[in-house]
Amino acid sequence: MAEILEKAPLTCSGCGLAIATRIICRNFRKPSILVLSTGCLEVTTTLYPYSYFNCPVLHVAFENAAAVASGVFRALKTQGREKEVDVIVLAGDGATFDIGFQALSGMVERGEEVCYICLDNEAYMNTGIQRSGATPLFASTTTTPTGRMSMGKLERKKKISLILGMHPIAYLATASIAYHRDLIKKLEKALAKKPSFLHILTPCPTGWRFDPQHTVTLSKLAVETNYFPLFEIEDNKLKLNYKFEKRNPISDFLKLQGRFSHLKEEEIQKIQEMVDEDYIQLVQLEEAGEVF
Amino acid sequence: MKVKFGEVNLLNGNEAAAAAVVLARPKVIAVYPITPQTACVEELCNFKANGMLDAEIVHAESEHSAISACIGAACMGVRTFTATSSQGLALMHEVLFIASGMRLPIVMGVANRALSAPINIWNDLSDSIAQSHSSWIQLYCASNQEIFDTIIQAYRISEEPEVLLPTMVCYDGFILSHLYERLHLLTQEEVNSYLPEFKLPFAVELGKRMVLGPLVGPEHYMEFKKSQRDAMQRAKREIRKANKEFFERFGRCYGDGLLESYNLEGSNKVVITIGSLAFNFRYYVKKEGGKVGVIRIRSFRPFPAEELREAVEGVEKIAVVDRAYEFGLGGALYHEVRSSLFGLEKKINNFILGLGGKKVRIDDLKFIIKHCGESKNYWINVHGENVSEDG
Numbered sequence: 001m002a003e004i005l006e007k008a009p010l011t012c013s014g015c016g017l018a019i020a021t022r023i024i025c026r027n028f029r030k031p032s033i034l035v036l037s038t039g040c041l042e043v044t045t046t047l048y049p050y051s052y053f054n055c056p057v058l059h060v061a062f063e064n065a066a067a068v069a070s071g072v073f074r075a076l077k078t079q080g081r082e083k084e085v086d087v088i089v090l091a092g093d094g095a096t097f098d099i100g101f102q103a104l105s106g107m108v109e110r111g112e113e114v115c116y117i118c119l120d121n122e123a124y125m126n127t128g129i130q131r132s133g134a135t136p137l138f139a140s141t142t143t144t145p146t147g148r149m150s151m152g153k154l155e156r157k158k159k160i161s162l163i164l165g166m167h168p169i170a171y172l173a174t175a176s177i178a179y180h181r182d183l184i185k186k187l188e189k190a191l192a193k194k195p196s197f198l199h200i201l202t203p204c205p206t207g208w209r210f211d212p213q214h215t216v217t218l219s220k221l222a223v224e225t226n227y228f229p230l231f232e233i234e235d236n237k238l239k240l241n242y243k244f245e246k247r248n249p250i251s252d253f254l255k256l257q258g259r260f261s262h263l264k265e266e267e268i269q270k271i272q273e274m275v276d277e278d279y280i281q282l283v284q285l286e287e288a289g290e291v292f
Numbered sequence: 293m294k295v296k297f298g299e300v301n302l303l304n305g306n307e308a309a310a311a312a313v314v315l316a317r318p319k320v321i322a323v324y325p326i327t328p329q330t331a332c333v334e335e336l337c338n339f340k341a342n343g344m345l346d347a348e349i350v351h352a353e354s355e356h357s358a359i360s361a362c363i364g365a366a367c368m369g370v371r372t373f374t375a376t377s378s379q380g381l382a383l384m385h386e387v388l389f390i391a392s393g394m395r396l397p398i399v400m401g402v403a404n405r406a407l408s409a410p411i412n413i414w415n416d417l418s419d420s421i422a423q424s425h426s427s428w429i430q431l432y433c434a435s436n437q438e439i440f441d442t443i444i445q446a447y448r449i450s451e452e453p454e455v456l457l458p459t460m461v462c463y464d465g466f467i468l469s470h471l472y473e474r475l476h477l478l479t480q481e482e483v484n485s486y487l488p489e490f491k492l493p494f495a496v497e498l499g500k501r502m503v504l505g506p507l508v509g510p511e512h513y514m515e516f517k518k519s520q521r522d523a524m525q526r527a528k529r530e531i532r533k534a535n536k537e538f539f540e541r542f543g544r545c546y547g548d549g550l551l552e553s554y555n556l557e558g559s560n561k562v563v564i565t566i567g568s569l570a571f572n573f574r575y576y577v578k579k580e581g582g583k584v585g586v587i588r589i590r591s592f593r594p595f596p597a598e599e600l601r602e603a604v605e606g607v608e609k610i611a612v613v614d615r616a617y618e619f620g621l622g623g624a625l626y627h628e629v630r631s632s633l634f635g636l637e638k639k640i641n642n643f644i645l646g647l648g649g650k651k652v653r654i655d656d657l658k659f660i661i662k663h664c665g666e667s668k669n670y671w672i673n674v675h676g677e678n679v680s681e682d683g
Contacts, residue, residue, distance in 0.1 A: 031498040035364070048506040056496045059505035060363050060390055067357035071320060071364025071372075072496075074348035078319040078370055085498060103360070106353030 004028060004054045010044035014212025016202030016219065017041055017119040019177045021090060024117065025053070027184050029191055032086040035069040037095035038062040040126045041119065063099040065089045066107035069114040086115060086191050093120040093134035097158050104197075108167040113194035118160070121204035129207040133158040137274060138267050139259045141207075146262040156274060162285075164197045165233040165292045172197040173232035178219035182230060182241060189234070201228045209258025221253040226279040236290040240282055250275050293335055298479040305468035308436040308475055309375065309401045309461070310335035312443035314345050315483040316399070318373040320365035322350040322358035326380040327413045328465035329403035333375055355380035359387045359398070366396040367504050369495030371447065375401035377465055378419045379408060385423065391458045392427035393520065394505055397450030397492075398458040399443060400428075404567070405465040406648040414649020415465040417566060421592070421616035421624045427520055429459040429527050430593040432567045434552075437475040439463045441544055444483055445534040451490050452530045455523050462592075464568045466649065478542060486541055528594045547588070550596035553603050556585035561664045562604060564629055565613040566592065569652065573613075576657045584661050589625065597632035604633065609665025610640040617644055622669065622681075639665035642681075645672035 004025035011018040017040060036042040036059045045052040046059060060068045069089045076082040096104060096118040107114060123141050124130040130143040136157045140146045144153040164172055170193040173186040177200065190196035201222050205212040222228035225248045230241040250272045254260040263271075285291060295301050295311050303311065309332045313321070323333035339345035348365075352358035355376050362372040376384065381402060391398050402420045406412040420430060429449060433439045439461065446459040463469060478486075496504065508516060528550060535549030546552055554574050556562065562585035563573050570588035577584045587603055589596070604610060610633075614623030621627060626642035633640065643660045646652050656672045663670065669681040 033496060033498070043507050046503045046506045048503070048508040048512055051501055051503045051506070053503075054501050056498065056500055057503045058364065058367055058496070059503065059507075060360060060394075061387060064357060064360035064387065067352065067360035068364035068367075070350055070352075070357070071322070071361035071366075072368055073364075074320045074350055074361070075365040075368035075370045078348050079368070102353060103357045106357055109353070110351060 005045070006052055006054060010047065011040065012206045012212070014205040014215045016177060016204060016215050017121060018044070019215065020119055020200045020202050023177065023180065023183060024088075024090070024187060027187050028086065029188065030084060030086045031055070032088050033058065033072055035059075035065045035072060035087065035089045037065040037089070037091035037100060038126075039092035039095055040121070041090055041092070043126060062095055064103050065091050065095060065100060066103040066114070066116060069116070070107050070110065070112040073112050073114055082113065087113070089114060089116040091116065091118055092126070093118060093122060094124045094132045096120070097133035097160050105167065108164060108169050108195045108197070111168065111195060115190045115194055115196045115198070117190075117198040117200065119200055119202045121202045121207060122157070123207050125204050125207045134160070137271060138263055140262060141259070151267060152259070152262065161197065161199050161233070165238065169195055169197060169233070171232070171234050172199070174199045174201075174228065174230050176201055176219045176223050176228065176230060178216050179223060179230060179242070186232060189232070207259070210256050214256055218253065218256060221248065224248045225250050225253045226275050227253050229279055229282055231282060233292050236292045238282065238285045238292060240286050293338060295477060297477045300474050300476050302472050302474055303436060304331070304470050304472050305436045305439050305463050306331035306403065306470070307335055308440040309443055309463070310339065311477055312440045313373050314339050315478060315480055316373070316444055316447050316487060317371065318347055319370035320348045320350065320362065320372045322352045322361040322372070322374040324352045324355050324358045324376070324380065326355070326377045328405055328469045329375045329377040329380070329401065331469070332401055332403065355383045356387060359384045359391060359400070362398045363387065363391055363394065363396055366398055366492065367394070367496050369490070369492040371490045372398050373400070374398070375403070377403045378405035381419045381423060382407060385426070388423055388426035388428060390505070393516070395456040395520070395523070396458060397447070397456055399446045399450060400458065400460050401443065402460045402462040403465040403469040404462055412648040415467050416647045416649070417462070417616040418647070420460055420462045423460070424593055424624070427457060427524060428593065429457055429524070429531070429591070431459060431461055431531070431591055432589065433461065433463040433468065434568045434571050434588060436468060436471070436473040437544070438546055439468065440475055440477065441538060441546075444478070444487060445538055447490070448487050448534045449527060449530045453493060455527045455530050457520070457523055457527060462567070467568050482542065486538065524594050528591070528596065531591050546590055548599065550591040550599050551603060552588045552590055554586040556587070556603065556607070559583040559585035559607060561585070561609045561611070561661065562587055562607045563611045563613055563660060563664065564589065564625065566615070566625055569613060569615065569646065572652060573657060576654065582661070595628050595632065600629065600632045601636065604636070604638065608639060610638050611643055611660050611664035612640060613643045613645065613660060615646045617647065641666055642669040643672055644670070
């Protein structure tokens with residue numbers, strides 16, 4: 001089968017979102033139209049006159065991919081082609097959590113049959129590692145630098161999937177490039193039941209400051225420490241896909257990354273408590289049944 | 293609203309716009325409410341609810357998303373429409389440049405309204421004039437009949453393969469949008485005969501390697517912009533052609549399409565303005581007599597500089613009347629006129645009036661005509677006085 005994403009030579013080595021995008025593109029089930037938000041993926045794949053995607057790609061702006069995709073879907077509907085084509089948004093965390101959240105919320109509320117995929121590298125990486133609503137507590141970024149008076153970002157990450165779960169959404173899931181089969185299964189569902197949302201954590205060697213060989217290791221650790229639990233929301237219910245009898249300590253995940261290298265035991269403990277609290281919340285939501 | 297196509301109807305400006313959109317048959321319409329445009333999109337939703345409009349309606353959550361949805365749909369090669377006013381248009385600002393840069397022939401109704409702050413829902417032209425750098429064609433209407441006719445013409449102009457630029461059809465908020473007027477509506481067959489099927493030469497094709505909206509570096513960016521500039525120049529020709537053919541088929545035209553002159557013959561003085569205000573001047577001049585001409589700029593973008601130079605050939609004194617002001621520069625139209633007429637020996641001055649819906653009185657028109665072409669520029673009826681800009 002011909003690769004849809006043939007190569008992306010402009011991404012950094014070890015780029016998590018390049019891996020995620022390749023997995024996604026290998027698993028298209030129908031002719032697809034990609035709508036990109038402005039960001040790393042867009043600038044590394046669509047530099048005129050080239051395109052690394054062997055399919056139609058639309059890019060309009062940073063914050064409006066969900067609205068553009070809505071227009072694409074409606075146009076297909078008027079042509080009677082909406083069941084023959086998948087409309088897929090690939091957007092970064094800034095475009096999803098922050099500047100494009102309104103458009104995404106509107107798209108889901110209207111029930112536009114679009115699969116929206118957030119490739120989350122936890123900061124504005126394309127502009128050079130600035131804090132976003134997806135940046136975790138205590139991470140050092142260029143706009144939350146560490147210093148004598150600063151421990152990095154002082155706020156917690158927005159729970160984007162739970163927020164979208166409270167929308168009338170057909171399917172949503174978190175996914176990891178280290179849990180490859182799980183990701184593909186979820187992508188299949190997300191393409192079959194729309195509007196849908198996939199939230200994929202995509203480690204960024206440049207922004208997180210780790211050795212590019214650790215991209216998949218970190219993806220795996222993010223799940224095994226419960227930092228990024230894998231779950232899905234379907235038929236109004238949340239389901240945790242992987243439950244570990246004994247989760248790994250969060251320090252396993254943190255210590256490989258330069259963005260957390262300033263942390264002392266006290267902050268690591270705080271993050272551990274936060275991760276455990278957030279996980280308990282997910283377990284409770286799962287036990288609660290049809291709450292979405 | 294009940295309309296009878298092919299007959300004379302009593303409609304307000306928003307209804308006239310909606311009726312024209314129905315006949316232009318766009319496939320995707322993005323709607324978001326804002327005063328004074330709201331009734332236009334309400335009527336479109338009514339038309340759809342009553343089976344008279346076969347289009348997908350995107351109930352966008354903002355104007356920014358409304359115009360973005362139009363872009364997505366237009367890339368698929370379908371005809372699109374949206375409408376807005378004031379803050380809504382300002383919110384679209386970023387995306388307007390992208391719509392034109394991507395060469396998408398979107399048509400948008402703009403019911404002109406003042407910009408905040410202070411917040412004000414009444415009429416002036418500051419909203420669309422502020423977007424005059426966005427590479428959208430801007431046509432300004434002076435009657436509800438013209439709104440109806442211009443929306444149909446706009447699709448034809450925008451979709452012309454040598455143009456492919458979006459068009460704003462601007463009409464004065466409240467003064468036209470809410471004023472009822474008798475107007476003649478065309479039939480579907482008539483519109484079909486005038487407006488060919490829409491084909492976008494670079495529409496999305498499934499399975500094809502293509503990027504609509506690529507990243508373009510310094511090697512190619514300026515080339516894109518030059519071709520956009522050439523398209524806007526060609527739009528002038530197409531606006532004239534659309535106006536002429538409309539006249540030949542349906543018996544109505546608006547000057548040469550770019551500007552409309554009245555009573556210029558033998559007039560030493562001329563008033564140049566935009567929109568429905570030009571009709572006020574025409575009415576006044578007709579009633580009061582006198583050798584005063586009126587020129588209404590219909591196409592603000594592209595701006596008809598050469599046509600204007602020709603039109604004012606026999607005129608000595610010119611009053612440019614603005615309802616949009618560029619702070620730190622002056623009246624928006626005034627500066628366009630001055631640069632268009634550069635080198636000609638004309639006495640030109642500027643009058644600012646009607647901002648934020650300030651009533652335009654007969655006395656104001658009288659004052660402008662009296663002081664036409666003098667050395668001072670005036671703000672009309674501020675604290676009840678006409679104030680010279682020089683203080």
